[in-house]
Amino acid sequence: MEKIDAFLAEASRLAWGMPLLILLMGGGLFLMLYCRLIPFRMMRHSLSILQGKYQDPNAAGQITPFQAMASALASTIGMGNISGVAVGIAMGGPGVLFWMWVSAFVGMATKFFTCTLSIMYRGRNELGAIEGGPMYMVTEGLGKKWKPLSILFAFAGLFGTLPLFQANQLTQIITDVVLKPSGMVGEDTFISNLFMGMAMALLVSIILFGGLKRIAAVATKLVPLMVVLYTGSVLYIIFSNITAIPSMFALIFEDAFTGNAVMGGAVMQVIIMGARRASFSNEAGIGTAAMMHGESQNNEPVREGLVAMWEPFIDTIVVCTMTGLAILVTGVWETNSGNGVTMTAQAFGVAMPQIGKYLLVICVFIFAFTSLFSYCYYGSKCFTYLFGFKYRRLYDYFYILTIIIGAIVTITSVINLVDTAFALMAIPTMTCALLLSPRVMAASKDYLARLKAGQIQQF
Template sequence: MERLESFLAEASSLAWGMPLLILLMGGGLFLMLYCRFVPFRHLSHSIEILSGKYVDPNAPGQISPFQAMSSALASTIGMGNISGVAVGIAMGGPGVLFWMWMSAIVGMATKFFTCTLSVMYRGRNERGEVEGGPMYMVTEGLGQKWKPLSILFAAAGLIGTLPLFQSNQLTQIVRDVVLRPSGLVGDDVFLPNLFMGIALAFPVAIIMFGGLKRIANVATKLVPLMVILYTGSVLYIIGVNVSAVPHMFALIFEDAFTGNAMMGGAVMQVIIMGARRASFSNEAGIGTAAMMHGESQTNEPVREGLVAMLEPFIDTIIVCTMTGLAILVTGVWETHSDNGVSMTAQAFDAAMPVMGKYLLVICVFIFAFTSLFSYCYYGSKCFTYLFGFKYRRLYDYFYILTVIIGAVATITSVINLIDTAFALMAIPTMTCALVMSPRVMAAAKDYFARMKEEKKVAVVK
């Protein structure tokens, strides 16, 4: 196990080197400038689309734009927001938050391009059903000679969308907050973790065997609830420690450019850690959200891109920032614990004694479950793209098995494995976005011209 953990750590470090940082953050910055800040200039129109104003029931696709966004947010607003942020702060210091913000800002443009392309270049699976995602963007948009990139994405996606992290952290918080204080668990945690993993696998199996529409329906109901419950709790923690907020913001900005707090002055390591945790949280440039938005019921690719671009803002700028501030203002980040969810639980307990940590357990359950539902859909799409539907059930059983494996694995090995897979997924996704960016801009120019004309006609009437 030590050799495996060492190998995964080395693989993660190698994958998240300077080339990938340039591709993700540099590529995102280029796209933001190239589209002339579309994500910020058309926020109001994005909200109009979400309201259902432009829904076309006759358009191809399986789910509405709101369901697509809810399902995508079900995976992005998840454990990356609760424990991923804490892991980043523990390993890279408060400055990680600043670079998460920067990644999210450019990530809004990245998602606009990738999710627009996911609808522009949808393909069909062996059943003749409309499918979207980076694997189809490559073959339908760039041609069959680029297919190795599709295979790379699907193969990495099989690993990156496994439920290891969610299962691991859910098991961790139940053990630390509920079982250990009750005296039900001692130092040997393998068997308790195993039993919790098995218990978690059952409801996951029930939902995932229901297919995309059941996943979308569950996500649509749970996402608003989890956002309200979690953000309300975190805002309370920040509110009772509001006097510390200005100092913490100053510390975030200072540490972002010095790295002195945790990394011994290694600013580049702080930047890389921020990019890694942001990509795990909002998945901009990774390609998972493009798979979900590719299923949206719409004939307007640009419209779907405008919906998708809201996700990094909601996920990272709002939710991750609140989590980070809760951890910083309560002072628990100075414990240097690298087990993310335990650190967040300490912050909740410090601000809301007795009740706080149990409230977080409820939030973690909702966050983890919604992530598990979306991830099983992403993984099954990657599997069927590579192997077809004939052996699809094998993947479902494997996915359920990894829920149990994640419960007993170490957090370090889980994070390094998922980070490596995400890095590999980003290569084909960002390549598509950059190479085909002129096509997206041409489509955007046409779309906004038609919208402007429609408004003129409406005013005349």
């Protein structure tokens, strides 16, 4: 196991080197400037789209743009917001939050481009049904000769969308908050983790085998609930320590450019950690959201991009920031061992001694399960692209099995595996977005001209 841990750690380090940082953050910055801040200038119109004012009931696709965004948020607003932020602060210090913000702002432009392309260049699977995602964006937009990039994305997506992290952290918080304090388990938690993994696998399978529409329906109901419950709890912690907020922001900005808090002055490592945690959290530039938005009932590609751009803002600027502030103002980041969700649980416990940890258990349960639904859909799309529909059920069974595996392995192995896969997924996604960016801009100018002329129909 130690050799596997070492191999995954080295793979993650190599994958998240300077070239990928330039591709993700530099590429996102280029797209933001190239589009002349369209995602920010069109926010009011994008809200009208989300309200359904421009929803064409006869458009191709399986789900509405709002359902696509809710389903994408079901995977992004998840354990990355609760555990990922804690891991980032523990490993990189408070300055990680600043670089997560930077990644999120450029990620809004990245999502605008990638999800616009997911509608512009949809393909058809072997059954003749419309499909979207980076696999099809590459082959339909760049041509068949670029198919190796599609294969790379789909192969990496098989591992990047496994439920290991969600299962691991849900098991961890139930053990730390419920089982150990009650004396139900001791230090050896293998058996209890195994049974929890099996229980999670059973619950998830009930939803998964219902298909995309059931996943979207569940996500649409649970995402607003989990956002309200979690944000309400975190805002209570923040306002209970409101006098400490200015100094915490000062600490974040100072550490972002010094790296002194944890990294001993290694600023570049703080930047890389911020980019890694932001990518894991909001998935901008990774390509998972493009798979979901590619299924949206929308014949206007730019409109889909304007919907998708909200995801990094909601996920990272809002939810991750609140988690980070809750951890910082309670001081647990200075004393905790940094085992992901355990740190966040301690912050909730310090701020709300009687019920804090139990509220977090409920939030983690909802966050983890909504992520599990969406991730299986992403992974199955990658699998069927590579191997066809004949063996699709085999992937579903494998996915459910990895829920059990995730419950019993170490958090470091899980993070390094997922980070490596996400890095590989970003290569084809960002390459496609950058090479096809002129076509997105042409479509944007056309759409904005028609909108200004009153030619865009409301329904």
